[in-house]
Amino acid sequence: MGYEIVARITASVYTSHVPAIGAAIDHGRTGEPYWQPVFKGYERSKAWMKANKPDVIFLIYNDHATAFSLEIIPTFAIGCATEFKPADEGYGARPVPVVKGHPELAAHVAQSVIEDDFDLTIVNKMDVDHGLTVPLSLVCGQPEAWPCPVIPFAVNVLQYPVPSGRRCYQLGKAIRKAVESYDEPLNVHIWGTGGMSHQLQGPRAGLINKAFDNAFLDQLIADPETLAKKPHIDYVREAGSEGIELVMWLIARGAMADAPPRVVHRFYHVPASNTAVGHLILENTR
Amino acid sequence: MALDKPYKDIPGTTIFDAEQSRKGYHLNQFCMSLMKAENRARFKASERAYLDEWPMTEDQKQAVLARDLNRCIELGGNIYFLAKIGATDGKSFQQMAGSMTGMSEEEYRDMMIKGGRSIEGNRYRHEWDTK
Numbered sequence: 001m002g003y004e005i006v007a008r009i010t011a012s013v014y015t016s017h018v019p020a021i022g023a024a025i026d027h028g029r030t031g032e033p034y035w036q037p038v039f040k041g042y043e044r045s046k047a048w049m050k051a052n053k054p055d056v057i058f059l060i061y062n063d064h065a066t067a068f069s070l071e072i073i074p075t076f077a078i079g080c081a082t083e084f085k086p087a088d089e090g091y092g093a094r095p096v097p098v099v100k101g102h103p104e105l106a107a108h109v110a111q112s113v114i115e116d117d118f119d120l121t122i123v124n125k126m127d128v129d130h131g132l133t134v135p136l137s138l139v140c141g142q143p144e145a146w147p148c149p150v151i152p153f154a155v156n157v158l159q160y161p162v163p164s165g166r167r168c169y170q171l172g173k174a175i176r177k178a179v180e181s182y183d184e185p186l187n188v189h190i191w192g193t194g195g196m197s198h199q200l201q202g203p204r205a206g207l208i209n210k211a212f213d214n215a216f217l218d219q220l221i222a223d224p225e226t227l228a229k230k231p232h233i234d235y236v237r238e239a240g241s242e243g244i245e246l247v248m249w250l251i252a253r254g255a256m257a258d259a260p261p262r263v264v265h266r267f268y269h270v271p272a273s274n275t276a277v278g279h280l281i282l283e284n285t286r
Numbered sequence: 287m288a289l290d291k292p293y294k295d296i297p298g299t300t301i302f303d304a305e306q307s308r309k310g311y312h313l314n315q316f317c318m319s320l321m322k323a324e325n326r327a328r329f330k331a332s333e334r335a336y337l338d339e340w341p342m343t344e345d346q347k348q349a350v351l352a353r354d355l356n357r358c359i360e361l362g363g364n365i366y367f368l369a370k371i372g373a374t375d376g377k378s379f380q381q382m383a384g385s386m387t388g389m390s391e392e393e394y395r396d397m398m399i400k401g402g403r404s405i406e407g408n409r410y411r412h413e414w415d416t417k
């Protein structure tokens with residue numbers, strides 16, 4: 001039997017996407033005592049990214065009332081455009097490179113995943129906000145151009161109910177199957193972003209739950225099947241109303257191979273603005 | 287049959303569900319309009335006149351004028367949309383979040399630096415009722 005020439009998902013990256021982190025980078029404040037510990041946690045990630053540059057990044061994130069208002073609220077939206085501009089979120093657009101897409105792979109994944117019963121919304125024009133660009137800045141630094149094409153995949157975690165953890169995990173598996181049927185030997189990374197514990201609204205704002213976050217990281221690595229069964233109420237009660245973003249990490253985890261992954265890097269820090277920062281890099285071992 | 291909404295039992299928290307979204311549609315779409323610089327300028331020039339262009343309730347308009355974010359949320363506002371009012375006012379997200387807690391800006395920032403608000407005593411409404 002000959003070696004099959006197809007695309008492969010080789011690694012997954014998980015990280016919070018706090019907007020204040022983007023502001024700290026853009027305004028040259030990363031060396032301040034408040035921010036130093038956050039960026040120190042990503043030094044290893046930047047080195048790993050340089051040594052393990054993928055051909056495409058499939059980036060799961062959520063839009064924060066930027067590209068999508070309340071006019072249309074897609075649960076899962078895949079970006080199929082050739083490029084995506086950094087959005088002006090009210091403070092001016094972040095001074096980061098335009099995100100180049102990979103329309104061929106995106107269209108292929110859309111077709112395969114929809115045939116697998118996940119009703120994606122196809123987006124051919126959209127600006128991308130901090131949810132997508134802050135993770136790129138954290139792991140890729142401040143290059144002239146991003147190291148590879150990126151397929152933005154936006155999940156509704158803004159209006160409740162958001163997709164369940166189980167649905168997200170199964171979607172990840174469908175994305176894996178789709179990538180592995182693409183006839184080009186692409187090295188694909190899948191990123192899950194958002195979280196960890198945080199609440200930005202109401203008298204309970206400022207909630208942080210380190211025990212929940214660390215248990216989530218443990219289980220995401222070792223037993224994602226069980227983690228995927230965690231109900232919504234556990235996220236919002238224990239990790240804050242915005243902690244629900246963590247379901248997006250299960251999409252990336254579901255796209256990894258069934259064999260246990262290698263943990264390349266793990267980092268956790270409180271706080272960045274209102275939020276607990278969590279970060280993992282997992283590699284497939286086969 | 288009523289829908290099960292267990293999250294109504296979380297203290298100091300309003301989950302932005304389909305019901306809240308319906309109530310707050312015009313309030314949130316007004317916020318969305320502040321993404322454009324010319325709209326920010328018009329809003330700043332005359333807040334009341336700008337708000338009157340939107341089919342919002344009088345309560346929603348008053349809550350915006352007072353920058354009472356808790357009230358805005360109660361009336362269907364979502365924090366990511368309301369943040370655009372804060373951006374128009376030159377406020378950071380931390381300033382906005384802190385303004386809803388009854389703490390001063392400094393107290394809130396200090397709480398976050400010390401590890402944030404603990405989950406203990408903050409899971410259920412009855413834990414707050416006895417405070």
